[in-house]
Amino acid sequence: MTNIIGGENRKTPLYKKHIDLGAKMVEFGGWEMPVQYSGIIDEHNTVRNFAGLFDVSHMGQVFVSGNDALNFLQKIVPQDISNLSVGKAVYCQLTRDNGGIVDDLIVYNLGDSLYLIIVNAANIEKDFAWFIENSKDLDVLIQNKSSDYSMLALQGQNACKILEKSGFNISDLPKFFSIIKTVLLGKSVFLSRTGYTGEDGFEIILKNDDVSEIWDLLLEYGQEFGIKPIGLGARDTLRLEAALMLYGNDLDDETTPVEAGLSWSIPKSKIDDYNGKVVIKKQLEVGVAKKLIGFVMTERAIPRHGYEIYYKNNKVGIVTSGGYSPTMDKNIGMGYVDTKMGIGVDSDIQIMVRNKLYIAKVIKRPFVQKRYKIS
C-alpha cells in the first residue's frame, strides 16, 4: 500500500494542474503521472458514457524523414508501411530478429517522406537506440522529439462534440486511424483519431508550451458533455476491457506478435524483409507454442499480472493483465497458455490466487465491444 515517489521522476507540463485537480500521483515509466482524480471506477464510466481527457505526455514522439525513411520503417516492423497512405496511421510492433517485440507503436504517414512514431514512455531510449542501430547505411534522419511535445487523449462518445464546440466541423475531423495537422483553439497540433480505450476519440500531439491552455479549454468546453480528467488507473481498466496490449505486461522482448494474437496486424502480402520475418512467417504457417487468451472469472477472485494459469490442475501459463472490469462488473484477465493443451473459447481454466485455484472461462476478446466510428 505504499506509493513511494522518487525524486528523479520526470514531470509533464501539466503536473501542477493534476495536483490542483486533486490527482493522486504515481510513478509510471519514469514519470510522475496522475493515477486517479475522482476515482478509477467513476473515471472509467465517464469515458464509456461521456468523454475523458488524459495527459499522456509521457509517451514518446519520434520523427523519421529522409530518402530512406520508408525503407527504414519497412525493415523495423512487420506491417507494410508502403501501403500506408498520407494522413493514415497503423498499429505496429518493433520486432527483433527472434520475433520478440522491442515495443508496440503507432506509425503515422505525415507526407513528403515524413513519418511520426508514437512509442511507449518507458521504452523511448531503448527504441531510439534500436532505431539508430537499424538505420546504418540508410539515408534517414531520426529525431527523438519526445521532450518537445506533449500529448492529450480526448476519448469517449462525446469527444467529437467537444471538438465541434472547439471550432471544428465534424466532417473535417480526421477519420478512424487518420491524422491531420491543424489548428485547435489557436494552437498548432497534430490531431489523430486513435486511442487506448476502445471508444471513439482523439489524440492531440502539441508543443509543451501549448498544452496547458488546451487542457484547460477542453475541460471547459467539455463540461456540458460530461468531460472529466482521467488518470492512468482508468486508462488501464479501459484498455483491458478493449483487450489492447500493455507493453511490459502483455508484450515483451521474448514474445512475438503471432503469440500475442496480433497476426491480424501482419499482412501476408508484405514483400520487403523485416527484422524477425523468418520466425514470424514460420509461426504464421506452423503455429506457436504459447498463445494469448482472454478469460472471465467464474469464481470470486481477481486475476493479476504474474498469477499462474492452470488447466485440469496443471500449470499451463501466466496472467499478463488482469483486474476488475467496471463495465462488466466482473473480474477479467489475459495471459499466455501452452498451445498444445487445446485451450480455446469456453474452456474452463483456473487461476492461482493466494495459493488457491479459482475457475475462469476463456472468452473472446475484446471483453467489451469497441465503439470506434469507422466510417
Add this chain to the structure above:
Amino acid sequence: MMVPEGILCSKSHEYLVEGDDGIFTIGLTDYAVEQLGDIVFIELPEVDSEFSKGEVFATVESVKAASEIYMPVGGKIVEINDKLVENPEILNESPFDEGWLVKVESETAHADSGDLLEYEDYRDEIE
C-alpha cells in the same frame, strides 16, 4: 467522518477498538481506504479461525492492486462482516462504522497492543 473513541491504529493502517462486551472490532483506517481508492473485492477469514498478531487475516483489493491486512493483535475471529463480500464499496464509504472487517476475542490484546497508536498520533505518524 466520526472516528470511534478509544481507537488504536497500526502503522500498517488497521484499527482496533474494544466494545463494551470485551470483543474487539478490527478494520481499516479512513486513511488506508482513501489511499486504496475504489475497493472491489474483500476476502475475509472464517469464523473461529485464529491468528497471531501480525498475521495476514484478510485481503482487500482495489481496482489497482491487492493488499494484505494484518492482525493488530492476536485472537480468534468470532464474527465477520459478511455484507462486505457482496458490497465491498461499504469499506470506502464507512471504514469505522459499517465497513468494519472482523470481530475478535483476544486474550493477548493488552500485551499485543503496545505498538499501536492513538488515532491522532497515527495521523501525525503517517503525514
